[in-house]
Amino acid sequence: MNLRGVHFSLRRWLSSSSSSKSSSVSWISPLQLSKFNAHKPDAPPETQTEARRKTKYISHDAAVNLIKRERDPQHALEIFNMVSDQKGFNHNNATYATILNKLAQSKKFKAIDAVLYQMKYDTCKFHEGIFLNLMRHFSKSSMHERVLEMFSAIQPIVREKPSLKAISTCLNLLIDSNQVGLAQQFLMHLKKSLNLKPNTCIVNILVKHHCKNGDLESAFEVVKEMKKSKLSYPNLITYSTLIDGLCESGRLTEAMDLFEEMISKDQILPDVLTYNILINGFCRGGKVDRARKILDFMKSQGCNPNVFNYSALMNGFCKEGRLEEAKELLDEMKRFGIKPDTVVYTTLINCYCRTGRVDEVLEVLKEMKENECKADTVTFNVILGGLCREGRTEDALKLLDKLPYEGIYLNKGSYRIVLNSLCQTGELNKGKELLRLMMGRGFVPHYATSNELLVRLCEAGMAGDATMALFGLVEMGFKPLPDSWALFVESICRERKLLPAFELLDELVNIEYN
DNA sequence: TTAGGGTTAG
Numbered sequence: 001m002n003l004r005g006v007h008f009s010l011r012r013w014l015s016s017s018s019s020s021k022s023s024s025v026s027w028i029s030p031l032q033l034s035k036f037n038a039h040k041p042d043a044p045p046e047t048q049t050e051a052r053r054k055t056k057y058i059s060h061d062a063a064v065n066l067i068k069r070e071r072d073p074q075h076a077l078e079i080f081n082m083v084s085d086q087k088g089f090n091h092n093n094a095t096y097a098t099i100l101n102k103l104a105q106s107k108k109f110k111a112i113d114a115v116l117y118q119m120k121y122d123t124c125k126f127h128e129g130i131f132l133n134l135m136r137h138f139s140k141s142s143m144h145e146r147v148l149e150m151f152s153a154i155q156p157i158v159r160e161k162p163s164l165k166a167i168s169t170c171l172n173l174l175i176d177s178n179q180v181g182l183a184q185q186f187l188m189h190l191k192k193s194l195n196l197k198p199n200t201c202i203v204n205i206l207v208k209h210h211c212k213n214g215d216l217e218s219a220f221e222v223v224k225e226m227k228k229s230k231l232s233y234p235n236l237i238t239y240s241t242l243i244d245g246l247c248e249s250g251r252l253t254e255a256m257d258l259f260e261e262m263i264s265k266d267q268i269l270p271d272v273l274t275y276n277i278l279i280n281g282f283c284r285g286g287k288v289d290r291a292r293k294i295l296d297f298m299k300s301q302g303c304n305p306n307v308f309n310y311s312a313l314m315n316g317f318c319k320e321g322r323l324e325e326a327k328e329l330l331d332e333m334k335r336f337g338i339k340p341d342t343v344v345y346t347t348l349i350n351c352y353c354r355t356g357r358v359d360e361v362l363e364v365l366k367e368m369k370e371n372e373c374k375a376d377t378v379t380f381n382v383i384l385g386g387l388c389r390e391g392r393t394e395d396a397l398k399l400l401d402k403l404p405y406e407g408i409y410l411n412k413g414s415y416r417i418v419l420n421s422l423c424q425t426g427e428l429n430k431g432k433e434l435l436r437l438m439m440g441r442g443f444v445p446h447y448a449t450s451n452e453l454l455v456r457l458c459e460a461g462m463a464g465d466a467t468m469a470l471f472g473l474v475e476m477g478f479k480p481l482p483d484s485w486a487l488f489v490e491s492i493c494r495e496r497k498l499l500p501a502f503e504l505l506d507e508l509v510n511i512e513y514n
Numbered sequence: 515t516t517a518g519g520g521t522t523a524g
Contacts, residue, residue, distance in 0.1 A: 129515085136515075168516040204517040240518040276519040311520040318521095346521045381522045413523045420523090446524080 067098045073106040097130045104137035126158045139173040168201045175209045203232045211245030240274045247281025283316030311344045318351035326351045346379045353386025388421035444476045458491035
């Protein structure tokens, strides 16, 4: 089926029947006019019914594609409602999943509730994947209680008990966002009402939780319990998590001991991830040469290093300023048939920048281009930092100016790196220029940086510039620190610019401090 | 996308 054509005809259909339906679909109750509603609005006039008959029937697959392709969530919802108006069409798991995902992506939570409400009364067979996806979205939006709510909705709507996968997903989302209280509540609920028999995966999440808090003793306590149960016996992930925890706490010797114990006592073989945890741990602990040996060891054991392993080790060399070895590592990985990615090149570029060789970065960028590896925001933030550290703020400003035209998205960090540097070196004219550039692009500096720039402008006797900057910043919601006001007013008076001083005082009166 | 891994700035 030609989707473009279908989309077009559907749009025409939508607009032709707008008087009856699509225009009255609202966000608050987006399904009020759906076929599940007892009172339908007046039937469309006959001519429109005729038009509908001529319109191509839209299948579930086509509806899914249409909803996916629609950018505007309101329109997506209209499509969802409209297709269900077709004779014999009932939404299925796929169309519900697609509309819910679309609404969740655009954070239309009320509309989500309305769709979920409709699902309760639909006889369609649903799968719990819909709810796992919603749980992830709610977690990302820091709506942690709603994560639990989605879990609880599984049984009534899917009409099956939540799987172990659902339980792990929910628990992991709560733990990863540090919702310990909710996680405990969740576990209690599982024990009571679902008679849960936890598997290794679920207990591993708890082990991770203790490791993250640096509470290794509790982590080991949990593992001791795991060993008593067949259902949750420790596996490679349990050990890797523990080894990572030990490395994070700087307990490298114990990490190695545990690694060996895993192999000899439990006959569990490490994989690339386990080795990477060790490589990283040793690099962080300043033992890069040991990390290098671990990489060689894994090779000798037939475990081929991947791009993660090389970039971790490369970062270790970079942090110690060992550029030559980092470069050799790049060659080695290429010989080994591993394609360096953006992270690897960025790590290497960082090494050039940190060793005061920012000029040579151009060569690396050229190589990246040749290998079709795109330098990203992080890459350029590293370069911006390198330029500033060498006092080449003019070059940094030029880069900031042109990158967006070359398809590189800058973030607030990009501007902050340069603006902070300009403030520190007292290059206030350039600071002023940068402020204009970034505000013109919709980026407001961090309030501390804004405050510092303003104060420095005043101290340098640039009261006029300070005032201009201040007005711009206040308009974007910036509130200077109370102490700074006195300085502005004093500075303006000193420079005999009284009119701006009065205007400033007006601003002061208008700003509310909480 | 069921549990464990790599880059910048702050």
